[in-house]
Amino acid sequence: MAADSEFHVLAVDDSIIDRKLIERLLKTSSFQVTTVDSGSKALEFLGLHEDDGIINTNTPSVSPNNHQEVEVNLVITDYCMPGMTGYDLLKKIKESSSLKNIPVVIMSSENVPSRISRCLEEGAEEFLLKPVRLSDLNKLRPHMLKTKIKDHQEPEKQDKEEKQQQPQSNNNNRKAMEEGISTEKIRPRLNGITAMV
Amino acid sequence: MNQMAIAALKNQYKSFVQSMFDEGVLDNQFSQLQDLQDSSNPNFVDEVITLFCNDAERIITEMNRYLNYQNVDFSKLDSHVHQLKGSSSSIGAHRLKLACVNLRQASYERNKEECVEAFNSIRHEYCLLRSKFQFLMQIERRIVALENNQQ
Numbered sequence: 001m002a003a004d005s006e007f008h009v010l011a012v013d014d015s016i017i018d019r020k021l022i023e024r025l026l027k028t029s030s031f032q033v034t035t036v037d038s039g040s041k042a043l044e045f046l047g048l049h050e051d052d053g054i055i056n057t058n059t060p061s062v063s064p065n066n067h068q069e070v071e072v073n074l075v076i077t078d079y080c081m082p083g084m085t086g087y088d089l090l091k092k093i094k095e096s097s098s099l100k101n102i103p104v105v106i107m108s109s110e111n112v113p114s115r116i117s118r119c120l121e122e123g124a125e126e127f128l129l130k131p132v133r134l135s136d137l138n139k140l141r142p143h144m145l146k147t148k149i150k151d152h153q154e155p156e157k158q159d160k161e162e163k164q165q166q167p168q169s170n171n172n173n174r175k176a177m178e179e180g181i182s183t184e185k186i187r188p189r190l191n192g193i194t195a196m197v
Numbered sequence: 198m199n200q201m202a203i204a205a206l207k208n209q210y211k212s213f214v215q216s217m218f219d220e221g222v223l224d225n226q227f228s229q230l231q232d233l234q235d236s237s238n239p240n241f242v243d244e245v246i247t248l249f250c251n252d253a254e255r256i257i258t259e260m261n262r263y264l265n266y267q268n269v270d271f272s273k274l275d276s277h278v279h280q281l282k283g284s285s286s287s288i289g290a291h292r293l294k295l296a297c298v299n300l301r302q303a304s305y306e307r308n309k310e311e312c313v314e315a316f317n318s319i320r321h322e323y324c325l326l327r328s329k330f331q332f333l334m335q336i337e338r339r340i341v342a343l344e345n346n347q348q
Contacts, residue, residue: 017248017284024233024241080279109283131226131287134233 007144008032008070012042012077012089013107022076022107022132029137034070039077039084043092046072046099072102073144078130079108079115087119094123103143107132203343210336217329220292227289243337246330249288253323256281260300264309264316274312275304281319293322 009031011022019035026033036042075093077086084092086106093099106119109130116127125143128136214231217223234241256277263274282297284290296319303311 015280015283015287016252017245017287020245020248021230021233021287024238028233080283082276109286130283131229131289133229 006032007073007141008034009140010042010045010072010075011035012037012039012075012081012086014038014078014081018078018107018130025132025134025137026076028134029140031137031140034072039081039086039089039092042075042077042089043084045070046075046093046102048092048096048099073147074103074105074140076105076107076128076140079106079119080110087115087122090119090122090124101147103140103147105140105143199343199347203340206336206340206343210333210340213329213333213336222292222326222329223289224291225289226286230289239341243334245288246334249284249290250327250330252284253281253293253327256284257320257323260316260319264313269307269309269312271304271307271312275301278304290322290326293319293326296322 009026011019011026011033013019013022013035014037016037019037023033023035034045036045075089077089079086086108090104090106093102093104100123103125104123105126105128106124107128107130108115111129119127126139214223214227218227230242230245260274260277260281263270263277278297278300282294282301285294285297296315300312300315300319303315
């Protein structure tokens with residue numbers, strides 16, 4: 001059985017600086033990292049053809065369900081990207097029968113409550129405000145562990161656990177949005193900026 | 198002798214970075230980057246600075262091009278400013294980031310004159326930042342050269 005400490009994260013960001021940063025942060029946190037610069041490349045890496053969910057015929061896959069050549073334990077993606085946004089990518093992953101269990105985390109430089117709730121409702125595990133810090137990444141491992149544990153449990157039990165865990169995280173996020181409380185996830189950036197961002 | 202020179206250079210580096218913090222040119226995010234540099238990644242800060250400067254110059258050139266058209270494509274302009282703002286934020290370039298916010302505002306208002314003014318401010322802040330970064334990197338390289346000589 002492979003060591004559970006070797007988690008592989010796929011990081012998606014169109015900014016070369018942010019890719020370098022997230023890669024360093026993830027490696028410092030002892031994750032294996034692959035970075036790509038677009039949502040479509042992320043889907044390619046995950047083995048999904050962008051348009052129709054069918055495997056790209058150029059990749060040497062065997063069956064429709066076994067297209068992932070490298071296991072990805074978490075996808076962390078920027079929200080604002082040209083072409084396919086992080087939200088679009090999130091949707092595609094969650095709509096895919098083979099990929100939907102991969103936890104997805106969204107990063108954004110903008111603190112927009114409606115954007116945050118949209119992503120969480122679509123199934124994102126976390127919404128991180130950029131610039132992302134090392135402490136933010138400590139929240140990732142539990143989501144990856146959860147998936148590994150789930151893989152070994154019966155379906156019934158999985159659903160029960162999911163339901164138990166979800167309300168709590170939703171409450172925290174809602175509270176943060178309603179009360180404008182600075183949680184670790186959602187850190188309002190004030191910095192005396194009065195102009196509209 | 199080398200030890201003293203290295204120590205002096207390191208102090209110079211530290212003081213200069215501090216002055217950049219004090220002037221608001223850099224913010225705490227730059228410290229985060231410094232913390233990510235270690236013996237396994239000894240050139241991390243240098244590499245990020247280089248990537249940032251190349252990217253910033255590319256974006257600034259593009260923005261300049263858009264602003265030179267009679268009919269400014271504000272939406273394209275905005276998407277470029279957004280990129281630069283993001284990079285600035287990621288590297289801790291505080292004043293440059295604020296200059297980007299101003300340009301976004303002017304772009305949102307579709308006010309060409311204000312955009313030009315805000316853009317000039319961005320260019321000014323970037324040039325200032327770049328020259329300071331260059332100075333820092335020079336010190337860093339001298340430290341590395343001396344440390345390598347010692348081995």
